Every structure is written in C-alpha cells, then in structure tokens.
Amino acid sequence: MDSFQFFHGYQFGFGLHYIDFNNIHRPRTPKFSAHLYYNIMKDNGFSLPDDEKMLYGEFKKDFIWSSATASYQIEGAWRQGGKGLSIWDKFTHTPGNILQHDTGDIACNSYNKMEDDIAALKKVKVSHYRFSVSWPRILPDGTTEYINQAGLNYYKKLLDSLIAANIQPQVTLYHWDLPQALQDVGGWENETIIERFRDYADILFENLGPKVQLWITFNEPFIIAILGHVQGTHAPGFSDRPDTLPYIVSHNIIKAHAEAWHVYNDKYRASQNGMVSITVNADWAEPRNPYKQEDYDAARSVVEFYLGWYAHPIFNGDYSPLMKRSVLEQSLAGGLTKSRLPEFTPEEIKRINGTYDYFGLNHYCSVLAFPVDFGEIQHFEADRGVVLLRDRTWLESGSHWLTMTPFGLRRLLKFIKHEFGNPPIIITENGVSENGPVDLNDVHRKYFYEKYINQVLKAYLLDDVNVIGYTAWSLLDNLEWAVGYTERFGLFYVNRSDPDLSRTPKASVSFYSSIISCNGFPDPASGTHECWNSTSTPTPTLTPKPEEPINNVNFLGMKLSAKDAETGLNATFALLIIALTGAISLFIGFFLVKKSSKKSKKTENVELDKRS
Numbered sequence: 001m002d003s004f005q006f007f008h009g010y011q012f013g014f015g016l017h018y019i020d021f022n023n024i025h026r027p028r029t030p031k032f033s034a035h036l037y038y039n040i041m042k043d044n045g046f047s048l049p050d051d052e053k054m055l056y057g058e059f060k061k062d063f064i065w066s067s068a069t070a071s072y073q074i075e076g077a078w079r080q081g082g083k084g085l086s087i088w089d090k091f092t093h094t095p096g097n098i099l100q101h102d103t104g105d106i107a108c109n110s111y112n113k114m115e116d117d118i119a120a121l122k123k124v125k126v127s128h129y130r131f132s133v134s135w136p137r138i139l140p141d142g143t144t145e146y147i148n149q150a151g152l153n154y155y156k157k158l159l160d161s162l163i164a165a166n167i168q169p170q171v172t173l174y175h176w177d178l179p180q181a182l183q184d185v186g187g188w189e190n191e192t193i194i195e196r197f198r199d200y201a202d203i204l205f206e207n208l209g210p211k212v213q214l215w216i217t218f219n220e221p222f223i224i225a226i227l228g229h230v231q232g233t234h235a236p237g238f239s240d241r242p243d244t245l246p247y248i249v250s251h252n253i254i255k256a257h258a259e260a261w262h263v264y265n266d267k268y269r270a271s272q273n274g275m276v277s278i279t280v281n282a283d284w285a286e287p288r289n290p291y292k293q294e295d296y297d298a299a300r301s302v303v304e305f306y307l308g309w310y311a312h313p314i315f316n317g318d319y320s321p322l323m324k325r326s327v328l329e330q331s332l333a334g335g336l337t338k339s340r341l342p343e344f345t346p347e348e349i350k351r352i353n354g355t356y357d358y359f360g361l362n363h364y365c366s367v368l369a370f371p372v373d374f375g376e377i378q379h380f381e382a383d384r385g386v387v388l389l390r391d392r393t394w395l396e397s398g399s400h401w402l403t404m405t406p407f408g409l410r411r412l413l414k415f416i417k418h419e420f421g422n423p424p425i426i427i428t429e430n431g432v433s434e435n436g437p438v439d440l441n442d443v444h445r446k447y448f449y450e451k452y453i454n455q456v457l458k459a460y461l462l463d464d465v466n467v468i469g470y471t472a473w474s475l476l477d478n479l480e481w482a483v484g485y486t487e488r489f490g491l492f493y494v495n496r497s498d499p500d501l502s503r504t505p506k507a508s509v510s511f512y513s514s515i516i517s518c519n520g521f522p523d524p525a526s527g528t529h530e531c532w533n534s535t536s537t538p539t540p541t542l543t544p545k546p547e548e549p550i551n552n553v554n555f556l557g558m559k560l561s562a563k564d565a566e567t568g569l570n571a572t573f574a575l576l577i578i579a580l581t582g583a584i585s586l587f588i589g590f591f592l593v594k595k596s597s598k599k600s601k602k603t604e605n606v607e608l609d610k611r612s
C-alpha cells in the first residue's frame with residue numbers, strides 16, 4: 001500500500017492500494033495494478049487473453065479462398081509481346097531507387113511461365129486467384145489509339161487456364177504500373193486520366209469480362225498517394241508537394257474508380273453479372289495510452305486517413321467530416337484561406353456514392369497512435385496529426401513495417417461493418433515476409449496465417465461481419481517494390497539463382513491448403529478430420545518446457561543448470577544492490593553532514609526534497 005517514502009514523504013505512492021492520507025481513517029482503495037497482480041497470482045502466471053484463444057468453426061459456404069500477385073511484381077517480359085513502358089520500368093531503371101538495383105524486367109517470368117503458376121495454385125487448392133492486368137501491356141501508350149492484341153491474348157489465355165483448373169479469377173485493373181506515356185502528361189495529377197482509365201476499364205470488361213466475375217479497379221490508392229506522391233519511395237517518385245499532391249491524385253483516383261464502376265454497371269452488368277469494387281488498405285490503430293481520450297482520437301484519425309479517405313466517398317458519400325476538418329484546420333494554421341483537400345460537387349458526390357459491390361480490404365498490421373501538433377507545417381502528416389509506434393512485444397517479420405498483430409484484423413473488420421453499412425467484405429491481401437537466408441520451413445508464416453485467419457473467423461462467427469473471402473499475399477516470392485527481391489512474401493520460394501526461376505512450396509502451402517480444405521478450423525477435440533493434411537497441425541498447443549536437467553550454462557566459470565545459474569545471478573544481483581545501497585547511504589550521509597555544516601554557517605533554509 002502507499003506509505004511513507006523517506007525523503008519523499010507521501011509524495012509517491014508505490015502501493016497496490018491507494019491510501020487517502022488526508023482521511024484520519026486512512027481508507028484503502030485497490031488500484032488497477034492490484035487487480036492485475038491478483039489475476040497473475042490466481043492464474044499462477046499469464047493466461048492466454050480471450051483475444052488470442054483459438055476459435056473452432058467454419059466460414060460460410062462458397063467462401064472465396066484465394067492467393068494474389070500483381071503484374072509488375074511477377075510478369076517480367078518488360079519489352080515482350082508489344083508491351084509499352086510503365087512508370088515502374090522507369091523507376092526501377094533509375095539508379096538509387098531500388099535496393100540492390102533490382103528490376104521487374106524478368107521478375108518471376110510469369111508471362112512465360114503460366115503453367116508453373118497454375119500448378120502452384122492447384123497445389124494450394126485455392127478457389128480463386130487474384131492477379132492484375134498491366135495497363136501498358138494492353139494499351140502501350142495508355143490510350144485506346146492502339147490496342148495490343150498480344151497483351152489481351154495473354155490474359156485471355158491465363159483466364160482460360162484458370163477456369164480449366166476450376167480456379168475463378170479476381171482481376172485488378174490497376175496495381176500501380178501506369179503507362180509511362182500517361183505519366184509524361186501528368187499521371188494521376190492530370191484529371192484527363194479519369195477518362196483514360198474509364199476507356200481502359202471498358203476494354204477489359206468487354207474483352208475479358210465474359211470470363212471474370214470479380215473485378216478490383218484500384219489496388220491501395222493510399223499507397224499510390226503516399227509512397228508515390230509524398231514520400232517518393234514508389235513510382236513516380238514525387239516528394240516535392242506533400243501538402244497538395246496526395247489529395248489531387250486521390251481525388252482523381254476516386255473519380256476514375258467511380259467511372260469504371262458506372263461503365264460496368266451500365267454496359268456489362270446485365271450480361272456478365274460480376275462484382276466491381278475498389279481495394280483499400282489500412283493498418284488498425286490502437287491508442288498508445290489506453291487511458292487517454294486524445295490517443296483514441298488519434299487512432300481513429302489513422303484509420304479514417306487510411307481507408308476512410310476512399311471508402312467514405314464511395315460507401316457513404318463525400319470525404320469524412322473528420323478528414324475535411326483536419327485538412328481545413330491545418331491549412332488555416334498555415335495561413336491559407338481554404339482547405340487543401342479538394343471538394344466534390346453535389347453531382348460528383350452522388351455519382352461516386354454507391355459505386356461498390358463489396359468492400360475490398362488489404363491488411364497487414366497494427367500501430368499505436370498518439371496526437372502531435374505539427375504547428376504550421378503544410379504536409380499530409382501534419383494534416384493527420386499523429387505519431388505512430390509499434391509495441392516492442394509484437395513479433396517482427398522480414399519487413400520493418402510489418403509486425404504481427406492478429407487482433408487488429410478482427411477490430412478493423414468490425415470497424416468497417418459499422419462505419420460503411422455492413423457490406424460484404426473480401427480480404428484481398430494479407431500475408432507476411434521473411435528476408436535473409438532461405439528456409440522452406442516457414443513457421444512464422446504458418447503462425448501468421450493461423451492467427452490472422454482465426455481472427456477473421458471470429459469476426460464472422462462472433463461479430464457477424466459479412467466476410468466472404470480471404471486472399472493470401474502472395475503466391476510467389478516476387479519483386480517487393482522498393483526493396484526488390486530482399487523481402488519474400490511468397491507461399492512459394494522462387495529460386496532466383498536458377499535461370500528457370502523454379503518455384504518450390506514452403507511449408508505454409510500445405511498449412512494454408514488445409515485451412516482451405518476444412519473451410520476453417522476443425523476442433524481437434526472432435527477427432528481427426530479428413531480435410532486436415534496430416535503434415536500440418538491445426539493447433540500448436542503450448543506445452544510448458546520441462547526443467548532443463550543438464551548443466552549447460554556457464555556462470556562465473558562454473559557449469560550450472562539454467563535454474564541454478566538464474567539463482568546465482570539473482571544472488572549476485574542482490575549483493576550488488578546491497579553494496580550499492582551502502583555506498584549511496586555513505587555518500588548521502590557525507591553530503592548531509594557537509595550540507596548541515598554549510599547551512600549552520602550561512603543559516604540558509606534548504607529543503608531536503610529539492611535535491612532530488
């Protein structure tokens with residue numbers, strides 16, 4: 001309990017119980033820590049929080065089980081078959097942009113290795129495959145002036161092969177490889193691109209639409225805006241106007257998405273009957289300090305600025321009030337007379353609102369947030385006004401930005417359900433990377449998929465979120481953008497020193513495949529399950545480690561058991577503290593004597609407390 005702390009008196013309370021020293025009866029009130037400590041004693045340690053316990057059960061019938069890739073990351077053949085150049089061809093060929101000077105010139109050579117990729121998909125037993133179309137492969141200069149038939153044929157053949165293998169396609173129209181010719185006239189900054197994108201979409205719907213039921217217009221507009229147009233670490237590599245460019249670019253992307261959706265709705269829906277939507281990405285954000293309202297508000301801003309930026313206009317109509325307010329306030333703080341966030345006209349709001357058939361979500365990890373006032377700075381980061389952190393206990397991956405936080409996916413799904421009117425949700429990307437030496441036994445990926453997919457199951461069964469699909473990023477190790485081939489997200493290892501770029505399944509392939517075959521997680525307590533591949537375990541149970549019997553720890557020159565070494569270490573530590581306390585007391589005693597002699601000389605009033 002709180003008590004007298006010598007020099008500090010009653011200033012600091014070390015107690016599990018708070019004591020009111022102003023009250024003559026000295027009442028005791030348990031603090032939060034008292035409850036915490038009680039639970040640790042009761043459980044004789046730390047029990048698994050409910051959040052982390054496995055839930056057994058199945059996903060809905062006809063659940064979409066998929067794996068994904070993107071054209072620039074896997075196709076290669078950068079100048080084959082009449083393809084035009086993309087902004088990523090130019091960006092990777094500009095020295096200094098990509099780690100180890102990697103490019104997508106050859107990538108996984110998927111343009112010429114279609115059969116290998118289909119064989120890989122069959123091995124995973126996915127029901128769907130998400131791939132993207134390279135815009136400059138279809139329209140080399142970005143416009144419909146010239147349509148490259150060889151490009152269309154490649155994707156038609158891919159679709160036919162998939163369908164023959166009983167795998168349904170999920171096709172992304174734009175996964176970042178803009179025709180360089182369009183960048184040369186301003187790229188996403190030039191609003192004529194809205195028409196260009198609509199025409200491109202029209203061609204794809206017309207030519208490929210009869211074989212496709214699931215379309216994604218844009219992949220991760222947030223990453224296009226921020227990495228491509230604020231940080232400059234992605235193509236086209238701009239970082240000179242972080243105050244306005246991300247907003248202009250995003251404004252045009254949202255309108256381009258809406259136009260593509262309307263083309264499908266007006267011209268193709270009746271005959272093709274597919275679904276068209278956009279894929280947005282978001283981290284989940286938690287308050288850094290769960291006892292501070294402002295940290296909750298900061299966490300909310302993070303998610304609103306990630307997916308809300310795009311989902312609000314498309315699912316609810318117009319930018320969110322939070323986003324409008326934040327950008328306006330920061331613009332005014334910088335002396336501007338109006339917001340840097342462009343406005344939609346009432347007609348535009350109407351035309352954009354409702355242009356979705358499902359909610360496409362890419363998610364990888366969570367962050368901790370707290371607010372920061374950036375003063376007058378005119379920058380996207382200042383508009384959002386938060387600082388992001390990661391909890392040190394979260395497991396790391398092969399990518400510095402990706403720490404494993406399965407709980408965040410369930411919370412994000414619940415947030416989407418409530419914020420955007422309970423739409424059907426397809427998780428269009430989720431996955432984890434490794435870097436460094438190759439190990440085909442990718443236990444971290446099995447762990448990641450088990451924990452994250454289980455959280456999706458909880459969202460579906462316990463929170464009634466309408467999740468209709470899950471996509472593992474990625475089928476293959478591929479070009480991970482600015483970090484080249486150093487970070488590997490694949491279910492399959494691609495051997496880059498083999499000229500044939502052979503694909504080898506990692507251990508996670510059979511694990512993910514079992515989850516797919518079972519359509520979820522069967523309860524091991526109810527016996528063995530035919531759907532579960534015997535090489536993968538559904539629930540790695542945590543059995544306590546036995547005491548280590550062998551003397552294998554070197555402690556001060558002696559061979560001791562780990563337990564004895566620990567005792568020895570504690571004893572040494574205790575002795576050290578006693579010695580240190582003694583020395584400190586001596587020092588303080590000496591100091592006090594000197595001080596009191598000075599005080600008596602000068603008759604000064606020195607408060608002891610001030611020394612601390």
Ligand code: PNW
Binds near residue numbers: 220223429480481
């Ligand atoms: C997504 N970040 O991109 C993309 O859709 C994929 O092409 C990519 O390979 C995958 O995630 C893994 O990175 C991201 O820095 C790129 O936070 C970077 C970030 C997030 C997503």
